[in-house]
Amino acid sequence: MLLLAVVLFWLALRLRQRSGLPWASVVADDTGGTMLERPLFAPRYRLTGKPDYLLERRGQLVPVEVKPGRRANEPYESDLMQLAAYCLLVEEAMGRTPPYGLLRYAEASFRLDYTPAVRGHLVALLEEMQELLDADDCARSHNQARRCAGCGFYAVCDERVDE
Numbered sequence: 001m002l003l004l005a006v007v008l009f010w011l012a013l014r015l016r017q018r019s020g021l022p023w024a025s026v027v028a029d030d031t032g033g034t035m036l037e038r039p040l041f042a043p044r045y046r047l048t049g050k051p052d053y054l055l056e057r058r059g060q061l062v063p064v065e066v067k068p069g070r071r072a073n074e075p076y077e078s079d080l081m082q083l084a085a086y087c088l089l090v091e092e093a094m095g096r097t098p099p100y101g102l103l104r105y106a107e108a109s110f111r112l113d114y115t116p117a118v119r120g121h122l123v124a125l126l127e128e129m130q131e132l133l134d135a136d137d138c139a140r141s142h143n144q145a146r147r148c149a150g151c152g153f154y155a156v157c158d159e160r161v162d163e
């Protein structure tokens, strides 16, 4: 029994090491474990969502976004903004400002410090998106017929590109 316990502990250590995530309590996870009761909501920014994991480290909450199929040496800007959005959601909905968020790809982890500059950039982006959503019409931002062919609005879109 003791040997089994040691083996299991060693396996757990290896798994944790491979995940690239720090040792911390998991407050919530969106992968079938301890779930948040409902998605986080920030009415001020009309923003909602749930991070894959929410860790508690040294008394601070840290959202984690996991993209197991993505392999890259640098984080994608869109993934960083998604992570920043989770930081903002935790701040607004739970009243606790995360110091940073973590992004995990298949083989690498990245840390996004949640600074006032990052927050400001995100808020400006959200405002821009909201203006586009509120606009009566919106110009196409690409020239890709294949993208339109797979779009749910194809049949009713005046801007669609045909192959």
Ligand code: SF4
Binding pocket: 140, 147, 148, 149, 151, 152, 153, 154, 157, 158, 159, 160, 161
């Ligand atoms: S069909 Fe219209 S909404 Fe859909 S991708 Fe093309 S331009 Fe965009």
